[in-house]
Amino acid sequence: MLEKVDLTKKVSKEEYKAKMPQLEARLGRLQRECKSLGIPVLIVFEGFGAAGKGLQIGRLIQSMDPRGFEVHTIKNETEEERMHPFMWRFWTKTPARGRIAVFDGSWYRRVLIDRFEKRTKNKELPAVFHSINSFEEQLADDGNLVIKLFLDIDRKEQKKRFEKLEKNKETAWRVSQGDRERNARYDEYAAMMEDMLFQTDTDYAPWTIIESMDRRFATLKIYTTVIKAMADQIEKVQRQKEKKAAGRDEKAEDRQASEDGLIREIAKAADDEMRELQVSILSKADLTLSYTREEYKEKLDGLQKKIQKLHGELYRRRIPVVLGFEGWDAGGKGGAIKRLTEKMDARGYVVNPTASPNDIEKAHHYLWRFWRAMPKDGHVAIFDRTWYGRVMVERIEGFCTTEEWKRAYKEINDMEKDLYDAGAIVTKFWMHIDKDEQERRFKERQENPEKQWKITDEDWRNREKWDQYEDAVNEMLMRTSTDYAPWVVVEGNDKYYARVKVLQTVVDAIEERLKEK
């Protein structure tokens, strides 16, 4: 999940001042509602040292009624705690119904700092992750809202902050030897973070990454995340109550209905706010990148020859390859796949076009048809559109329920992990163009009799939902780009550039794997 995080976004002082009062009022409002509905809330702050956990917690609780929450700072275990099972001190700190427990550090310590310092042994990790997930699932099943915030800063920024703290006599003590060590071995520690996120990003207790280079930005995103999560949970509990009341043939009270409206409004506002804060991975793509026709021809030729050779090597070494292509309509998937496979031995690859599921496919789990098409060892399977339809078109068109597409991130990560564990190279491409370029290509297709078949009314309809798709794509890239199956955003306004980048990425991935073995 950390792979696609963009740490550059900032919020100005003016924007911050304009937005905060309303967010603070809303949070206060929601806290009271959680109290009256008896919803217990856990808010977990984790992340890199000096990312600002303490400061952000301070800002968050400013808007809360102090009689309704408690902050737990989790440091090294006390003598008493060390003499109990690890989860004991967290079980005993779980909030009562209607109360909020804020954790500055948490049970994740055991798979982060303790793991880094080898106090947690590698062989213990499976049991520890099992305990953590079991703990959170039990709380969620029991009606607790578990909000997990991961504060992210990069190595340089962390170093800068440590140095600033150290310079001041008043704050120097706050930087420990462990902090310095984790900064020195930042990548190693970040890999543990990534593993932790993979193992514990669940539908019952999902992680939200808080980009924390800019403190105002982080504060806004934390407030918005907490507000959204609370409003959703309140709505859920209200619906359950209404259903129960309906079951007893009672009428829901009027007050309830008006409350509903208010909470709904807050949830919707938080959605909009989140969209603004969402660091758009797509927006970072530099769409001016291009090649001249000559550059393109030369590069293409070289890469295709390489791929031809590597393809044979893959076959001999029995390494399977799974390549997924997604992207905007007219984003250039077809053209890239064509150049990729042009010089490959046709007996060694298959291109699977993915249309709407047929009746037999509909009679199975949505992943079934993709599992069937997975390549055998030494073969290459290319998917023109993929299983990610679940979290894009199916999500947006309502072909599946919210629960279903939310669950799908984990299901998909699990499938790709199975493929990786079986030795496969797995890479996914997002063919990215901007809205103007799409319009240009659509019109060109309409005007060119040879290409008219490629454009339908549906394409134009989808285009109207560009913003919705962009949100869904950004979330997808964030939640499903993993080190074992990364997403690659391909800057596609220039077709030459896009095709070369796809081929180059495939060549690099194969060469890297061949080196490993």
Next chain:
Amino acid sequence: MLEKVDLTKKVSKEEYKAKMPQLEARLGRLQRECKSLGIPVLIVFEGFGAAGKGLQIGRLIQSMDPRGFEVHTIKNETEEERMHPFMWRFWTKTPARGRIAVFDGSWYRRVLIDRFEKRTKNKELPAVFHSINSFEEQLADDGNLVIKLFLDIDRKEQKKRFEKLEKNKETAWRVSQGDRERNARYDEYAAMMEDMLFQTDTDYAPWTIIESMDRRFATLKIYTTVIKAMADQIEKVQRQKEKKAAGRDEKAEDRQASEDGLIREIAKAADDEMRELQVSILSKADLTLSYTREEYKEKLDGLQKKIQKLHGELYRRRIPVVLGFEGWDAGGKGGAIKRLTEKMDARGYVVNPTASPNDIEKAHHYLWRFWRAMPKDGHVAIFDRTWYGRVMVERIEGFCTTEEWKRAYKEINDMEKDLYDAGAIVTKFWMHIDKDEQERRFKERQENPEKQWKITDEDWRNREKWDQYEDAVNEMLMRTSTDYAPWVVVEGNDKYYARVKVLQTVVDAIEERLKEK
């Protein structure tokens, strides 16, 4: 789970012949209903070699419409299968909506035979279990019914069956070198089975142990298990449909209502049948066991001295101990706890009496109050009634939902595993008496002014639910007796015998642990 299995139960030819026709008719009926509702069903047969998987599958499918099911025999991977990810061959065999897939062997092969033969490496196991659970959860979430049957026979019976097969030229080929090896190292293989059951006995895909020494008994239990699971799933789907219809303000059709009644009836009959088949762990207890007063005094004295010494040793070695006491009302919990602690240093143990939860406790997860009371290293925590209230009184009195108590087995196993992983000795006692003995003791309490406080109307009311409790206790003992936290059934009609057995068990458990370290 295998620990408490009783393999001695038999069914006579007459009983078998009397019961089968109706079960067969019902299964056929339910298959048609699953088809019309579009419910996909997976039936997995696993267990020891020669336990009769093939034969039982043959008997099961006799009652099914052959157009609606498929049997998959899972042997060594073919060349084609070996060249795909492990789960590929199972994903591709998942049944379409409304169809039944029967697996003779399954994906569990990888954590059983393949593990035994070291084709699955130990370090791969966490990822493999993750894959298996993810696979089953995804199917269950998608509406599949996953029924898992584990056919259990003992080592001697297995050997006998192998020898019989080997004697006959026609069948000798069916016994492989691997079979013989697994029989020779039966205990080692059984431990892998137990680990598999712990890791994969989930609420979405639970295991049922089929005692398979007697083939007629096994057939009846398999039929009943499958019938019950199908009927429950059908009811669930029907309810969902009704809710949807109600949401659209449509009336459920009449046909639907009458179907409901029929399925309800079948489910209820299967419940009753299951109760008869349930191998009652409690009924195996020999309640005639007793000691004379002299024997008792002598043994008690010796054991108390030992415990006193061991208690000090536990303290020095910092080993925590958790002892849970459950049992029938008037079963002798108090007396046993008194004798156990009489000579122990009062600073090193605590007895926690468990009453109905108070308001603060009710405001938390049901395990919260027990977590709080867990002992620190070197201390002993004794619970007079325990967290098992969730699957007994709360289940029977409807203080929690069916979902909640079904989920609790795993939650409790997870908690006890956390304690064990933290170094604790965990043992649970069921103080067992028969109904007559309870009556005698109740009356004695009523008549003795000193003891009247010990007996309430509620005790008499609970007594009326003896059979319900017995079912719940049997299921609890089966699902939560683990090697890291075993249940001990204490034969309690004779108080002397019961007290000595409790003390002896505690002494043995501590001595064994001290030897390990």
